[in-house]
Amino acid sequence: MKCECCHEAEATIHLTQVIDGEVKKLNLCQVCAQKNGIDLNSPISITDVLLGLGNQQSESTPPTDESVFDLSCSRCQMTRAEFKKRARLGCPECYNAFMGELNAITHAMHHSRQHVGKIPARQGNEARITAQIAALQKDIETAIAKEEYETAASLRDKIKRLKEVTSFTQEGESDDA
Structure with missing residues (x-):
């Protein structure tokens, strides 16, 4: 063969x-x-x-x-071959230098472009809402940049409702304690 x-x-x-x-x-x-x-x-x-x-x-x-083509980090001089051998990055700049490889690894492991770790059961709902709020805030910035002010206002209102839900949940938990 x-x-x-x-x-x-x-x-x-x-x-x-x-x-x-x-x-x-x-x-x-x-x-x-x-x-x-x-x-x-x-x-x-x-x-x-x-x-x-x-x-x-x-x-x-x-x-x-x-x-x-063998990539290398501009800061610590780690090469692609060293990264593959160690399976660890050498410095913060390595994340930029080996972004393609990291994306391939993450996608192969998680079947997604984003790493999703475990969340403790007690904090799961709160963490999801916090992530939603962060995503909505980015969407607001994008909408404002595009001068889509009605969309931005709608997103702001969604954030406000989500924050009310989390504050209500936190108050309920503190009452139980």
Whole structure:
């Protein structure tokens, strides 16, 4: 079986990935595997799978020059290969440098572009309302920038109602204590 990247050498590395019930198989030669950041001397990490294989457009097309291009952080000089190996960022600037990779990881893990963590049961409703208020405030700013003042006023009223609900809920909880 030939390597799916270079289409020349014999494939000696066979990777299988299951995403949403769909099985993807990738067959690589050792040279192409190393070029894509897969370390053959250590166990393969989930970061290698998500970053190295998630960027390819299809199983049959070789990677473009852009996907092979090695990014690095301008502040701490961490390279893409180091990030993939460590699975940790080096400094705050790394978030900007590796934004594409972070988005790919988050989307692969959460099936969404936004990380959604766990919320304690007691604070769940309050946290959701706080997030809604923050989103509505951003919408107000957008509406004002577009000079859509009626929309902004409507959004302001929604925020006011949500704040009333949270203050009512908090008063009820303090009465119980």
